[in-house]
Amino acid sequence: MSGRGAGRQPKYMHIAAQLRAGIEAGEYGPGQRLPGENDLMAAHGVARMTARQALAALQAEGLVEARKGAGVFVRDFRPIRRHGVERLAHAQWGAGRSVWDADIEGRDLVVDSVEVTEEDAPTVIAGVLEIREGERVCVRRRRFVLDGKPVLLSASYLAAELVAGTAITQPGTGPGGTYARLEELGRRPVRFREEVRSRMPSGDESARLALSAGTPVMLIGRTAFDGQGRAVEVNEMVLDASAYVLEYGFEA
Amino acid sequence: MSGRGAGRQPKYMHIAAQLRAGIEAGEYGPGQRLPGENDLMAAHGVARMTARQALAALQAEGLVEARKGAGVFVRDFRPIRRHGVERLAHAQWGAGRSVWDADIEGRDLVVDSVEVTEEDAPTVIAGVLEIREGERVCVRRRRFVLDGKPVLLSASYLAAELVAGTAITQPGTGPGGTYARLEELGRRPVRFREEVRSRMPSGDESARLALSAGTPVMLIGRTAFDGQGRAVEVNEMVLDASAYVLEYGFEA
DNA sequence: CAGTGGTCTAGACCACCAG
DNA sequence: TGGTGGTCTAGACCACTGA
Numbered sequence: 001m002s003g004r005g006a007g008r009q010p011k012y013m014h015i016a017a018q019l020r021a022g023i024e025a026g027e028y029g030p031g032q033r034l035p036g037e038n039d040l041m042a043a044h045g046v047a048r049m050t051a052r053q054a055l056a057a058l059q060a061e062g063l064v065e066a067r068k069g070a071g072v073f074v075r076d077f078r079p080i081r082r083h084g085v086e087r088l089a090h091a092q093w094g095a096g097r098s099v100w101d102a103d104i105e106g107r108d109l110v111v112d113s114v115e116v117t118e119e120d121a122p123t124v125i126a127g128v129l130e131i132r133e134g135e136r137v138c139v140r141r142r143r144f145v146l147d148g149k150p151v152l153l154s155a156s157y158l159a160a161e162l163v164a165g166t167a168i169t170q171p172g173t174g175p176g177g178t179y180a181r182l183e184e185l186g187r188r189p190v191r192f193r194e195e196v197r198s199r200m201p202s203g204d205e206s207a208r209l210a211l212s213a214g215t216p217v218m219l220i221g222r223t224a225f226d227g228q229g230r231a232v233e234v235n236e237m238v239l240d241a242s243a244y245v246l247e248y249g250f251e252a
Numbered sequence: 253m254s255g256r257g258a259g260r261q262p263k264y265m266h267i268a269a270q271l272r273a274g275i276e277a278g279e280y281g282p283g284q285r286l287p288g289e290n291d292l293m294a295a296h297g298v299a300r301m302t303a304r305q306a307l308a309a310l311q312a313e314g315l316v317e318a319r320k321g322a323g324v325f326v327r328d329f330r331p332i333r334r335h336g337v338e339r340l341a342h343a344q345w346g347a348g349r350s351v352w353d354a355d356i357e358g359r360d361l362v363v364d365s366v367e368v369t370e371e372d373a374p375t376v377i378a379g380v381l382e383i384r385e386g387e388r389v390c391v392r393r394r395r396f397v398l399d400g401k402p403v404l405l406s407a408s409y410l411a412a413e414l415v416a417g418t419a420i421t422q423p424g425t426g427p428g429g430t431y432a433r434l435e436e437l438g439r440r441p442v443r444f445r446e447e448v449r450s451r452m453p454s455g456d457e458s459a460r461l462a463l464s465a466g467t468p469v470m471l472i473g474r475t476a477f478d479g480q481g482r483a484v485e486v487n488e489m490v491l492d493a494s495a496y497v498l499e500y501g502f503e504a
Numbered sequence: 505c506a507g508t509g510g511t512c513t514a515g516a517c518c519a520c521c522a523g
Numbered sequence: 524t525g526g527t528g529g530t531c532t533a534g535a536c537c538a539c540t541g542a
Contacts, residue, residue: 010510010511010512011511011512012511012512017455036526036527036528037527037528038526038527046512046513047512047513047514047515048513048514048515049301049511049512049513049514050511050512050513052528052529053511053512055528060312060452060465061452061453061454062451062452066527066528066529067520067521067527067528068519068520068521068527068528068529069519069520069521069522069526069527069528070520070521070522070526070527070528071526071527071528072527072528077451079449084500084502085502088502088504089504090504188504189504190503190504191501191502191503191504192501192502192503192504193499193500193501194499194500194501195497195498195499196448196470196497196498196499196500197331197493197496197497197498198450198468198469198470198493199314199329199468199493199494200312200313200314200466200467200468201313202313203269213312214452215452216450216451216452216468216493217450218448218450218470241449241450241451241468242451244449245447245448245449246447246448246449247445247446247447247448248336248445248446248448248500248502249443249444249445249446250336250337250340250443250444250500250502251442251443251444252340252341252342252440252441252442252443252444262529262530262531263530263531264530264531288507288508288509289508289509290507290508298531298532299531299532299533299534300532300533300534301530301531301532301533302530302531302532304509304510305530305531307509318508318509318510319508319509319539319540320508320509320510320538320539320540321507321508321509321538321539321540321541322507322508322509322539322540322541323507323508323509323540324508324509
């Protein structure tokens with residue numbers, strides 16, 4: 001029976017395609033359970049590993065989520081809308097709010113594992129901040145958890161010399177956050193650049209964001225520039241791609 | 253021997269971690285060949301499927317690429333930088349250039365499978381363009397191939413009524429492209445909104461972009477608005493995430 | 505043509521979860 | 524406690540690649 005697998009494509013792909021069609025047709029709705037390995041073995045007369053391959057393919061597409069001891073379930077996608085421009089408008093942080101406020105509209109946000117350290121500047125960071133490689137930087141690491149689900153890892157880098165003695169070196173940065181403190185130092189951010197990439201997560205990222213298989217991460221590297229065009233902060237973010245839509249608006 | 257797998261984690265993860273460390277340490281450079289299934293079986297005394305699982309894990313992370321009959325090779329990441337703002341500045345398309353020109357700096361770009369059709373507006377498109385659902389839209393589908401590798405699928409939607417009789421309904425849109433033609437119609441785009449998402453590709457997307465396993469896609473949905481704030485064009489793009497960095501700049 | 509990865513079988517033991 | 528998915532073995536044939 002092995003041979004070329006009925007028809008044209010491999011058996012496991014055929015089984016996967018059938019399930020995928022069922023999901024898209026709404027036959028299996030979000031959160032609902034799919035036929036398990038045993039069901040597929042019986043229904044299609046295949047071995048265990050073949051049924052597993054079919055389910056693994058759907059997992060790798062992020063369509064489906066396996067829960068040990070329970071079954072395989074259809075995932076759903078209800079993203080957070082992150083406004084790249086308005087959220088960093090001066091009116092936001094100028095008024096003492098967090099830049100995050102613009103995004104979440106009353107959902108339950110927790111910032112955990114806040115960690116402020118002083119470290120040697122990594123090469124790329126030093127390059128962007130235009131400081132000597134190995135010079136000290138203040139690093140603020142945070143994890144954002146929305147409605148119980150971690151959605152974002154953030155690491156903010158600022159020249160240690162610049163921020164020494166300010167609230168930026170404290171876990172709590174005070175009203176308006178880091179940017180308001182920078183303004184008090186005469187280094188108010190007036191321009192931002194964000195670079196967006198996407199890839200599959202490392203094992204560490206996958207664990208810290210509690211990602212299920214088949215979920216990519218989006219990486220945002222943001223640089224804040226002051227009025228003289230000098231970079232004052234670099235923020236490296238790792239986002240659960242299944243939790244976010246990024247929005248950017250601009251003029252022609 | 254099965255049992256709990258030496259130490260703590262599953263055997264295949266241990267093997268994968270070892271290879272991953274080797275890659276990160278530069279022991280296996282980009283494009284270089286990794287130990288194959290047979291090597292891993294011998295080196296670790298495991299079965300075929302276990303060695304395969306280890307390699308599959310690295311593929312799923314996008315670190316590595318399997319070539320049938322040849323071996324498993326380390327991938328590299330040399331992205332195209334896509335400037336979200338400058339590329340759509342009026343100076344670009346106003347001067348008769350393609351909006352693409354800003355991105356590629358003399359690399360070999362081919363646009364293939366250009367396809368212009370008239371279709372019923374899909375629900376979401378109709379909603380954005382503020383036309384009745386099922387009303388006719390002009391759809392321009394294209395695929396962009398850079399240095400022989402497909403990198404982007406694009407589908408542009410415009411109200412059929414608006415563009416009837418213009419070059420927009422032709423495969424070639426003339427100097428300055430669609431936006432220059434819209435300007436001639438008195439509907440010059442002045443503002444853009446881009447929404448960025450990321451997920452694993454569908455089978456179709458994976459095939460048309462020739463993606464290797466473990467490569468996500470980025471989705472950009474761009475809406476162009478005219479001076480009256482009316483949406484004139486919606487462009488749905490699918491990007492090979494391993495080929496792109498998106499860049500956005502804006503003021504505070 | 506020798507070696508590679510791709511697919512497949514038919515077993516096995518385990519940890520976890522729900523009823 | 525019974526069923527689920529997670530891991531693992533020891534075989535097999537295939538298509539493809541590269542020398």
